[in-house]
Amino acid sequence: MRVMAQIAMVMNLDKCIGCHTCSVTCKETWTNRKGMEYVWFNNVETRPGQGYPRRYEDQEKWRGGWVLNKRGHLALKQGGRIRRLATIFSNPVLPTIKDYYEPWTYDYRDLTNAPLGDDFPVAAPRSLISGKPMKIEWSSNWDDDLGGAPEHGGSDPVVTKLRDEIGHRIAFAFEETFMFYLPRICEHCLNPACGASCPSGAIYKREEDGIVLVDQDRCRGWRQCVTGCPYKKVYFNHRTGKAEKCTLCYPRVEVGLPTVCSETCVGRLRYLGVVLYDADRVTAAASVPDEKDLYEAQLDCFLDPDDPEVARAAERDGVPHDWIEAARRSPVRALISTYRVALPLHPEYRTLPMVWYIPPLSPVVEALTETGFDGEDAGNLFGAIDALRIPLEYLAELFTAGDTRPVRASLERLAAMRAFMRDVNLGREPDTSGVLAAGLTPETTEDMYRLLAVAKYEDRYVIPTAAAGDARRLEESALPDECSLDQAGGPGAYEHGPFGDDSGRTSLPLVTLENFHLLSRRQRSDKQEDL
Amino acid sequence: MTVLLWGALPYIVFVLLVTGLLWRYHYDQFGWTTRSSEVYESKLLAVASPMFHYGILFVLAGHIMGLFVPASWTNALGLGEHAYHLLSLYGGGAAGLLAIAGILMLVYRRRTNAPVFRATTANDKLMYVFLLGAIAAGLVAKFTHSTPSHGYDYRTTIAPWARSLFTLSPDTALMAEAPLAYRVHAVIGMVLFALIPFTRLVHMFSAPLQYLFRPYIVYRARDPRRLGARPKEPRGWERVDT
Numbered sequence: 172m173r174v175m176a177q178i179a180m181v182m183n184l185d186k187c188i189g190c191h192t193c194s195v196t197c198k199e200t201w202t203n204r205k206g207m208e209y210v211w212f213n214n215v216e217t218r219p220g221q222g223y224p225r226r227y228e229d230q231e232k233w234r235g236g237w238v239l240n241k242r243g244h245l246a247l248k249q250g251g252r253i254r255r256l257a258t259i260f261s262n263p264v265l266p267t268i269k270d271y272y273e274p275w276t277y278d279y280r281d282l283t284n285a286p287l288g289d290d291f292p293v294a295a296p297r298s299l300i301s302g303k304p305m306k307i308e309w310s311s312n313w314d315d316d317l318g319g320a321p322e323h324g325g326s327d328p329v330v331t332k333l334r335d336e337i338g339h340r341i342a343f344a345f346e347e348t349f350m351f352y353l354p355r356i357c358e359h360c361l362n363p364a365c366g367a368s369c370p371s372g373a374i375y376k377r378e379e380d381g382i383v384l385v386d387q388d389r390c391r392g393w394r395q396c397v398t399g400c401p402y403k404k405v406y407f408n409h410r411t412g413k414a415e416k417c418t419l420c421y422p423r424v425e426v427g428l429p430t431v432c433s434e435t436c437v438g439r440l441r442y443l444g445v446v447l448y449d450a451d452r453v454t455a456a457a458s459v460p461d462e463k464d465l466y467e468a469q470l471d472c473f474l475d476p477d478d479p480e481v482a483r484a485a486e487r488d489g490v491p492h493d494w495i496e497a498a499r500r501s502p503v504r505a506l507i508s509t510y511r512v513a514l515p516l517h518p519e520y521r522t523l524p525m526v527w528y529i530p531p532l533s534p535v536v537e538a539l540t541e542t543g544f545d546g547e548d549a550g551n552l553f554g555a556i557d558a559l560r561i562p563l564e565y566l567a568e569l570f571t572a573g574d575t576r577p578v579r580a581s582l583e584r585l586a587a588m589r590a591f592m593r594d595v596n597l598g599r600e601p602d603t604s605g606v607l608a609a610g611l612t613p614e615t616t617e618d619m620y621r622l623l624a625v626a627k628y629e630d631r632y633v634i635p636t637a638a639a640g641d642a643r644r645l646e647e648s649a650l651p652d653e654c655s656l657d658q659a660g661g662p663g664a665y666e667h668g669p670f671g672d673d674s675g676r677t678s679l680p681l682v683t684l685e686n687f688h689l690l691s692r693r694q695r696s697d698k699q700e701d702l
Numbered sequence: 703m704t705v706l707l708w709g710a711l712p713y714i715v716f717v718l719l720v721t722g723l724l725w726r727y728h729y730d731q732f733g734w735t736t737r738s739s740e741v742y743e744s745k746l747l748a749v750a751s752p753m754f755h756y757g758i759l760f761v762l763a764g765h766i767m768g769l770f771v772p773a774s775w776t777n778a779l780g781l782g783e784h785a786y787h788l789l790s791l792y793g794g795g796a797a798g799l800l801a802i803a804g805i806l807m808l809v810y811r812r813r814t815n816a817p818v819f820r821a822t823t824a825n826d827k828l829m830y831v832f833l834l835g836a837i838a839a840g841l842v843a844k845f846t847h848s849t850p851s852h853g854y855d856y857r858t859t860i861a862p863w864a865r866s867l868f869t870l871s872p873d874t875a876l877m878a879e880a881p882l883a884y885r886v887h888a889v890i891g892m893v894l895f896a897l898i899p900f901t902r903l904v905h906m907f908s909a910p911l912q913y914l915f916r917p918y919i920v921y922r923a924r925d926p927r928r929l930g931a932r933p934k935e936p937r938g939w940e941r942v943d944t
């Protein structure tokens with residue numbers, strides 16, 4: 172047993188309102204630069220829908236992730252090492268800008284400079300890639316809210332698969348269809364295919380917190396990682412010629428703050444916490460023969476921090492004490508392992524993703540309410556989950572490689588919780604049968620309710636700081652030897668690097684401890700006077 | 703002039719290449735990349751880029767064989783003078799043609815595809831002039847001085863000169879006798895070598911062969927020195943993008 176700690180995320184899809192606030196704040200923070208115009212480290216897709224980049228789930232085309240080779244060993248779907256080095260001069264399966272979308276701006280000058288005339292001047296769209304006038308034809312969320320679904324809906328790879336393999340047609344007619352939002356970031360996988368396909372070895376998983384990062388100084392622009400990642404969450408910066416990806420906002424996480432997307436999420440549906448896992452079991456878990464067993468296999472990698480033996484091993488393997496403490500209080504562990512309501516996205520890619528999702532019950536509740544039934548009644552809901560087979564099968568294709576049982580179990584637990592808590596809140600004698608049938612107890616149901624519905628800031632984000640484990644080392648190292656303004660460039664100087672903005676090195680601003688505490692108090696407080 | 707071109711220039715180029723590489727490795731890790739334009743356009747690139755790269759790799763192998771393997775060694779291996787000439791003419795010629803066809807397509811793509819052209823810096827254009835020039839001059843030299851039955855034997859002049867460079871006693875007189883076309887090719891080639899560290903060509907020195915031997919997943923511990931501000935390092939490289 173080799174214990175490692177990972178900061179993982181869970182998203183409660185029922186609460187996502189598809190507002191894209193997370194995407195926008197993430198973009199403002201990380202990708203509002205030249206060369207990254209088309210990049211969204213966080214994107215929100217409407218499902219059914221094609222996603223971003225278009226049809227990224229079609230691995231027969233894009234060849235991301237891992238597969239088992241003839242001998243049952245893990246191999247990159249892209250091909251072996253020699254084969255990929257041989258095709259390095261032109262990666263045959265690299266998505267081009269058009270597969271994402273061509274970013275644009277508008278020629279706003281026309282609005283003020285146009286000569287006086289009878290017609291209103293318009294700001295014509297201009298491509299940010301070629302600088303030429305362009306026709307806007309696609310974007311990162313073009314099919315938002317099922318826009319154009321009758322026409323494009325069939326292009327969703329999951330819809331195609333259901334139709335071809337199971338024979339279910341998903342209706343896209345209004346009133347017959349269902350939809351939900353799927354916010355996506357990099358999964359910070361336990362077995363990252365992006366890193367495995369990087370010829371330079373520039374993509375690494377951090378030992379302390381499992382965050383997967385691209386070393387910008389080591390990346391040489393071979394573009395293999397873009398293909399390697401089955402979720403298409405590594406992007407090529409076309410100005411700097413380097414790969415970039417979601418960083419899980421590590422500068423924030425290191426000081427105990429949640430990521431920007433979590434912090435700003437309007438639905439407050441994101442959870443961040445520590446998960447302990449056994450690094451020795453990762454490869455075996457990723458190589459189980461049956462795709463449908465991958466969910467369970469990944470669950471088996473996770474360790475229980477309450478187990479004294481695990482705690483001892485963690486201590487031995489250098490996991491700081493407060494990280495083990497945090498793992499015990501981790502909301503992510505609770506949702507994944509204790510309540511078993513969260514599921515991984517596309518486990519069949521065998522990367523062991525670490526951003527998990529609580530499947531949405533709302534399409535079921537909605538369909539039920541529309542038919543005139545009480546959509547919150549446990550009995551009705553249980554029946555409906557099965558009766559509405561298409562959403563169930565669709566969700567299973569997303570979260571459990573097609574096995575509907577874990578999805579149904581998760582939905583039943585959520586349904587039972589709803590019905591139970593409604594009784595509690597209305598002051599009725601709660602009927603515990605539904606809860607017990609779903610494998611919960613009244614107490615765990617209330618705990619789960621507190622985590623999912625009340626969802627206090629402190630409960631959603633339990634993030635130990637990087638500093639706590641080795642505070643002294645940090646204190647000594649975080650402060651530069653001399654004043655940071657003394658250096659080349661002078662105070663606040665902003666420079667362009669040799670290959671575009673942000674190349675070369677710039678110093679980060681230092682945040683004082685006081686400011687940090689002030690900020691964190693403000694973000695956590697519920698009362699006016701604390702502000 | 704003879705001494706300058708064949709006695710001094712090679713060493714200047716060598717010093718520029720080595721110090722330039724060291725300097726760039728030290729100060730510009732971030733700029734060290736292929737600067738691929740594949741995300742803009744991939745159809746033409748998929749044909750042209752492998753053509754060029756494989757062509758130029760064979761050309762490189764041919765040059766190493768021609769310049770640094772003495773004729774006596776290949777003779778000892780049973781590869782006679784005429785057989786060698788045919789190999790050099792057809793093998794080298796084919797590789798050269800492959801490379802030049804590839805690069806011409808790449809230049810065409812660069813010029814006609816708006817996004818790719820926009821991403822082309824002045825530095826790139828300079829590099830292309832010398833790269834294209836070197837390949838073209840090489841092919842001209844080869845094809846104007848060879849027939850299938852007989853060809854200019856550079857292994858008695860250019861190759862000994864190239865080898866004499868290593869003993870620090872360059873035999874410049876040998877080069878002065880070589881045909882003009884060969885001399886032009888050599889000069890352009892040397893300038894191209896000097897340009898490598900300062901252009902995108904530098905990516906050739908990061909050919910990722912270590913990939914064949916490392917484990918798939920890389921784990922790395924956080925660098926404690928990187929937790930706070932990073933000092934600004936002096937850079938010796940000017941901004942080249944537009």
Ligand code: SF4
Pocket residue numbers: 356357358359360363364365366383399400401402403404405416522
């Ligand atoms: S989801 Fe993230 S960690 Fe996983 S393969 Fe893709 S980029 Fe790598």
Ligand code: SF4
Pocket residue numbers: 186187188189190191192193194215352354435436437438439440
């Ligand atoms: S901010 Fe939250 S609610 Fe809004 S789209 Fe993002 S994940 Fe959904």
